[in-house]
Amino acid sequence: MNFTFTEEQLLIRDMAERFFRDEYDLDTRRKHQAMPGGFCPETWAQFAEMGWLALGIPEDLGGVGGGSVETAILMEAMGGGLAVEPFLSTVVLGGGLLIRGGSDEQKGDLLPKLAAGELLLAFGYGEPQSRYDLNDVATTAKADGDGYVLDGGKCVVLHAGTADKIAVTARTSGDARDRAGITVFLIDADAPGVTVRDYPTVDGLRAGDVTLSGVKAGAEAVVGEVGNGLELTEAVIDRAAALIAVEAAGVMAATTQCTVDYLKERKQFGRPLGDFQALQHRMTEMYMETELTRWLGYMAVVRQDGDDRPPAARAAAQAKAKAGQAGRLIGQEAVQLHGGMGVTDEMFVSHLFKRLTMIDHVFGDAAHQVERLADMDVGNAAA
Secondary structure (H helix, E strand, O other): OOOOOOHHHHHHHHHHHHHHHHOOOHHHHHHHHHOHHHOOHHHHHHHHHOOHHHEOOOHHHOOOEOOHHHHHHHHHHHHHHOOOOOHHHHHHHHHHHHHHHOOHHHHHHHHHHHHOOOOOEEEEOOOOOOOOOOOOOOOEEEEEOOEEEEEEEEEEEEOHHHOOEEEEEEEOOOOOOOOOOEEEEEEEOOOOOEEEEEEEOOOOOEEEEEEEEEEEEOHHHEEOOOOEHHHHHHHHHHHHHHHHHHHHHHHHHHHHHHHHHHHHHOEEOOEEHHHOHHHHHHHHHHHHHHHHHHHHHHHHHHHHOOOOHHHHHHHHHHHHHHHHHHHHHHHHHHHHHOOOHHHOOOOHHHHHHHHHHHHHHOOOOHHHHHHHHHHHHHHHHHO
């Protein structure tokens, strides 16, 4: 597979890397985290001005076009800069749902606002009992005239506290773990009966638990087909898993560079630590694991834009599993090579390790992805 970037893609990469190198240091990140909602609205507006929020959105809907690769290039740079803005929740998850399953009316109304930075979205698909099983949905949506009444709740919904609209999966028919009978609804975050408990996550971003109590949703709130929302959800989550694997590669690259810089400065026995061959071998392994994660991620991202779901799902699982395994190794190595200081809040590497830890658990950790791959192999063998 040819991974050579086009001229336009290189421009996106260079612009993003320059922004996070020159305008987004650790002190800036801390200031953004301390703001209401955990991010900076002015920086979000900058993202919109630079066209980052419009990536993947058709030009006739206020976007700049492009595909998942362009989004991945941007997310890799965001990973290196540890951006706290709600790009994953709004653009990747919310925008992904609308682009893939939204009606013409929903796309025409919401996507231009998203591209302009005027709409924040969140997607609630997980529940306390479901862990990583997207088909385990206890939230219900009962028919009520021309609409529905939603009851239940979603946990760890990324940036739910600042979202204008929240997409949720709910069961319109069937039993709690049936694949059929799941529908995606897009509801107003301030609708009667919606409660959000907002909190910070371990990596410095924010999430929320969403409670739905008698929430009324009209037929226009349905995203995709009634009762067939699991297929849509799986496609959106697989794409997000592939993209976040590339983001992880950006975090790993920054972690490795921080560690290399430290070993060049720190001296022992009158020599820089980086002169010792044993430590050079460990740094080489960190670099190799980063590169493996990066290109597995990009391979998975490329497959997400097609309509052939089995290869896309398999590639996403492979990339996400590698990101979790490599992130743990690289993070632990970095902390140890920093002599234990790598866990302190003052060190940038500690925040990078926290983000890698969180990335492993979002959309299914490494162990879960390996189990998925095993199930796929069993299914293929049976077929």
